[in-house]
Amino acid sequence: MKQKKLVEIYQNNSVKISVDREWCKACGICIEFCPKDVLIPDNQGKPIPENIDACIKCNLCELRCPDFAITVEGVKEKDE
């Protein structure tokens, strides 16, 4: 499997959000429909989880992403 190069990972102690900047087409759906306004657009319109501590792991951004570019996963405390 090809290794993805442009995946940016943002993490706090409960959630890990990965954004594939190569696959993202900056449609803005994840940013607009995030119930907790976790994401903000960067200068290309691609999402940055600026407000990551507010994330409730509803996964709606992941489910609505047409490009499979954003993923949200919970972090278990044991992994740290």
Place this chain on the structure above:
Amino acid sequence: MKTVIDDYIREEMFPHMWCPGCGNGIVLGAIIRAIDDLKWDRDKIVMISGIGCSSRITGYVDFCSMNTTHGRALPFATGIKMANLDLKVVVVMGDGDCSAIGGNHFIHAARRNIDLTAIIINNMIYGMTGGQYSPLTPTGRFGTTAPYGNIDQAFDLTSLAMAAGASYVARGTVYHVRQSISLMKKALDKKGFSVVEMISDCPISFGKMNKMRTAVEMLKWIKDIAVSKKAWENLSVEERKEKFVIGEFLDIDRPEYNERYNEIIKKAQKMGGNE
């Protein structure tokens, strides 16, 4: 990180060719998640599509797949299902593919009630060829071939499928994605002809002509026009204009085509003395 999606796609084909914010990608994600939840053997799944933007879906999934001619996905699927009853056959069509060019195939597949799952991505326009109106474009909406507004009435595809004899009929949208996944799961699992119409967005062809140039605006519109069955009952006739009911419409057991076909083979063999 490896997700469910990465497991089922042909990664070398990505990023896909659909426009930014295209609903086809959301529907593809929903189909994959529904199939993953059902824990099906992927070598037993066949995905078939016709022609159009939505039909590129078969090129991106790691199942047995087939991209057929315009509107004829259902006949190909019927043949595949009848040749090997162990296969799970999923047909993905666009609105033009299913209701215009393949309209007759659609009603007759439903009439036979053959064990297929048809997922129709309804973006209400012919996206790939430049925004011509389709039989599912709502009255009054614009297309490149309807610059003064569409005078035709749109098909209600779910009612059509029910009247023609399908076993399972539901409608979801790309906004209500969680609900759509559960509808798809039920449809895929159903024996007989099952139909899920997915209201989808096309910001480039439909949106551009209808003052919704971005995917976000289109998804907000879809959120507004999709109503639950309960809410629908409380709407006046005027308010129902350009609204869609979403949810499950029909879930019944009807005799399936291959079962009846096998019975007739046995009957013929008996009559011919070849039992």
